[in-house]
Amino acid sequence: MKLLEYKAHELFKRFNLPCSDGNVAVSLDELKSLKGKVNFPAVIKAQVQTGGRGKAGGVQFAENDAELIEKGTNILDMKIKDLPVNRIFITDKVEIDKEMYLSFTLDRKHKKTVMIFSPEGGVDINEIAEAHPEKIVKVLINPADNIDDFVIEYAMDKTGLDRSYLDEFKNVCKKLYDVFINMDCMLAEINPLIIDKNNKIIALDGKIDIDDNSLFKHRDIRIFKDEIEENPLALDARNFDFLYIPVKDEGNISVVSNGSGMIMSSIDLIAKKGMTVTSALDLGGGATAERIKEALRIVASNPKVDTIFINIFGGITRCDEIANGIKSAMKDLGKTRLVTRLEGTNKEAGLEILKSIDADIQLADGLVNGVEKLAQEMLV
Amino acid sequence: MKLLEYKAHELFKRFNLPCSDGNVAVSLDELKSLKGKVNFPAVIKAQVQTGGRGKAGGVQFAENDAELIEKGTNILDMKIKDLPVNRIFITDKVEIDKEMYLSFTLDRKHKKTVMIFSPEGGVDINEIAEAHPEKIVKVLINPADNIDDFVIEYAMDKTGLDRSYLDEFKNVCKKLYDVFINMDCMLAEINPLIIDKNNKIIALDGKIDIDDNSLFKHRDIRIFKDEIEENPLALDARNFDFLYIPVKDEGNISVVSNGSGMIMSSIDLIAKKGMTVTSALDLGGGATAERIKEALRIVASNPKVDTIFINIFGGITRCDEIANGIKSAMKDLGKTRLVTRLEGTNKEAGLEILKSIDADIQLADGLVNGVEKLAQEMLV
């Protein structure tokens, strides 16, 4: 899960990374209560799960408490790319001498941690890579190891960062690496990592992406997950241990299946026939009739969905359970069309149940046949 | 370096191993000052670098302060195997239900740590191995790893130690492993590890042997090294960075050479000719005339030595320096006979110097020839 800036900042503080003080406000009352706590000039930044907030006016400066309240309220009232700004983050405006980039992330190919550093920063790392490839250094680190001094020195030597910053830079690297390892991060990034007018290295802004599968170890982070989840259907699905995947905005089909591979295969075949899937839902293993009903309800509640493709290859999952689930969901589904492919345990019993339902359910034999039926349905 | 019992006990306390309180005394005054600090009944144990103190009367029990002082003084006046008892260690007399054995040491063959456990203990591990081989379990541990719970459970299961002791036993294993790793031990042993009448596991007596080469990390231990060194010549040699090796008590020859391999080769050839080396001294690299002189003085100061075999294969060491050292040492050596073999840099100059000395110095060409000359000398 990607943390919002203020939450990343909180982690930086917790792991003693050098960064300026920050305050959060969600309302005018909270803004007012910050009086005396904020150092001016200050920066007010919208906290939203999307990029481009600067262009949208989501970053502003305040010279005093009055400006803070005026501009803060202003930002709290904004929407950025359709997302409401529920929270603002206020920090010191720092005098910047140099902007740099530092991150730790995974290298899937080598199955190692990779440290990425550039003495050029402040913009996206891909932009730096295009403009100054020679100013980016990447070093692989073995997952079980600490970050060694020589790795840090190598990064400095390669990019020409002055050795007078050795101790401060080592400190920042080690602390950010601590965040990366201890918080089970997919990405721990400081951008920009700045040198201020007093030659101090400071983490000005950061991105943290934490491995969802590790959240059982990080309960304090776990509770923020729902809060920042932008898709209510995904939230709804998670409560039933389903995985809801938004695919393409412009589609009208939803795929309900058991297993990630099967979902991808279904989407691929559907796309090949010129149709567009807008969402998919993975049931996981051993779905009961009751759970099938909930799954269908969730995907159908997206008004764009007019057709559901149910593709079940049952091993432990029994086809008659699936069919009963579909039956009991019918009254909630309205005009939504169903194309159903059942295979595996109790297939015949399942098909009998489906045939008994007084509704437009296309039954298919096999995945390819299912997609063909779906194409026919679309022509209707 | 092998620590005396009281010092091992101090480490056990430092690493929070469960053990009873202990007090040390070196004199009657110190014994008197322990009044009120000792729990009775108590055990008084002589602290000497040798085994068999029990048979020699070096372990006694005291029921009260008066007995403590009487028996303590008594032990402090003893000599055990010629070694004076300079220090006694006083601990609680514990009611023992069961005596066990636990140690960590090196397995040179596998280059790993080996944990050795037996629910039979109190005697030497080799005796246990002979009497109850099935009651000893050995497990290898990778040097870079922590000791895993499953290793400890395995040791319990294999030896049949009741699982009700799991938590306490884990605690003792982990703490002793901490001692082993953090103190750079060659051996960390608790024997006996006892279960007392209250079913508590307690470390009653321990042996700790610390890697001499690690002592730069353990300054507090380093200072005890000289104190327990029993051989004054070894101490004398160490001050000059020489290594003095006592070989056989009954010999009359001392070997002075540069390099451990060369010393062993010399002793082997000498023994093969039926002669006996009593000591050897390793000069190390780059000996100066002044240092050679000191080396000869040290080995000659053992009254048993009547002949010194000097075997130098010089690379960086120059033979003329060696010869000058021998020359200046002559007046200190009295009747000690010298057989000298020089080889390498400035050999000829060295031989010239030796020939100029008005004394009984046999010169040899090669190691085998040197040993032959030594044999001839012995016949004189």
Add this chain to the structure above:
Amino acid sequence: MSFFVDQDTRLIVQGITGREGTFHTEQMLEYGTKVVAGVTPGKGGTEVLGVPVFNTVLEAMEATDANATVLFVPPKFMYKAAYEAIISGVPLVITIAEGVPVHEMLKLHHLAKEKGCRLIGPNSFGIISPGKAKAGFMAHRIFMPGNVGIMSRSATNCYETVFLMKQKGIGQSTCIGVGGDMIPGSTFADMLPFFEADLDTKVIVMIGEIGGSEEELAAEYIKKHVTKPVVALIAGKNAPKGTSMGHAGAIVSPDGEGSAENKEAVLKAAGVVTAEGTEHLVEILAGMV
């Protein structure tokens, strides 16, 4: 040591006393797999379905001379259990759990390689050599013996494939779930030398998907060292960038790394036949064996 599971496999089930562990032990025994020991800390000395249970893998290994282990333990305990198996010297460790923390898998991946252990999974259905033995939870009734070797990141796509193969009378030598998580213990490229050497395998099927570089690394290996025909399927061609498709590993980076297009191009360049879907894949196979 082959990674194949067959008559010579003497299997440990870690987590045998759990619901899943017991159920699948029964299934595996029924299929003919020699399950020789179970391990559950604290349950040592008991029995499950006649299989002796030990507290530690070390003791199970010593007592039974086992040579493989399958882990039916929840993802949050997977690291500890797999670590114990690797350190205890089990040469083949098969992990089932889905959703193991990535940092734990990174460590296990290298640990296994360093200790000479073959680690399969996580998020794997296991390994089956149809008609011989299985170690895992796969629905074994749809498999049948034959000479196609399959390795798959996805369980369901593999099931669909073998189901269709059976209809055409084509069987499998060995099927391996390399797993759908982001960091597999063993990769496609790690499996290839074994399939290449296996006398029972005539054709190799690789069921890959978007995300990561395993298919590209396999292509590199195939080009240099594989003489047997390889047929591949890449699922997820129409998945949106930056979104996981359920499998933690099935995610195309925002910059396009791990895309199906690239994988298919590289595979084709290595002489691999690529299929559009499972039915197409099986049609290709029908023309080959």
Add this chain to the structure above:
Amino acid sequence: MSFFVDQDTRLIVQGITGREGTFHTEQMLEYGTKVVAGVTPGKGGTEVLGVPVFNTVLEAMEATDANATVLFVPPKFMYKAAYEAIISGVPLVITIAEGVPVHEMLKLHHLAKEKGCRLIGPNSFGIISPGKAKAGFMAHRIFMPGNVGIMSRSATNCYETVFLMKQKGIGQSTCIGVGGDMIPGSTFADMLPFFEADLDTKVIVMIGEIGGSEEELAAEYIKKHVTKPVVALIAGKNAPKGTSMGHAGAIVSPDGEGSAENKEAVLKAAGVVTAEGTEHLVEILAGMV
């Protein structure tokens, strides 16, 4: 990667700016060794004897394509320097220092094996291929080219041997100091396959000594895999039990483990000719080559 040091060796000297490092760099350059880089943290950007100095091994490797490193660093810094070299991917790491803490060597021994690095020493004189190159501090003038491969725990016994060999006109293909400390990075048994495969080596000499099990493990390997004649010398036959003979590794356990008697018996059973001393060893060699 052979562990031999020759014309193709591109050597890093770690600790090049120290007294010993500079002195022996000069000696090695004089002997024809390609010393391509030095490493001393904090001295990067300078030069020693025309050799560029870097702060890190990683940078030295990248800048010079080095393939070996020799460490002239004090024992207390050996662990850190060797660790850096291994992690940075240097395939051959030669360590000179005597008296490295045992626990540090235990870790390095396994780390090197796990990372596929050949670690030589500590307490080693290095490696020399007479007439070609040397990496270490050995007095190279006494060596001469020939077809005897020597591996030795002791520097002085090796010197004595090659000195006597020269008098008889017998030279060496490669001489390796495996080192006299208790835990060597590489053992006799590790070296044997290379000597067996080396076309320049006709006879293998093993100069061992009391303590440890390396000679026994070598005997096991020789019995199974070595076809070339092996001549061995075991020093320390008359050393007292439980006392180190100077080399930290040259110590017979109080229970007799590591004794010369046992080593000689096992070696003889493996078909190895054992010598009484260095002169005897060279006499045997004179009858062979």
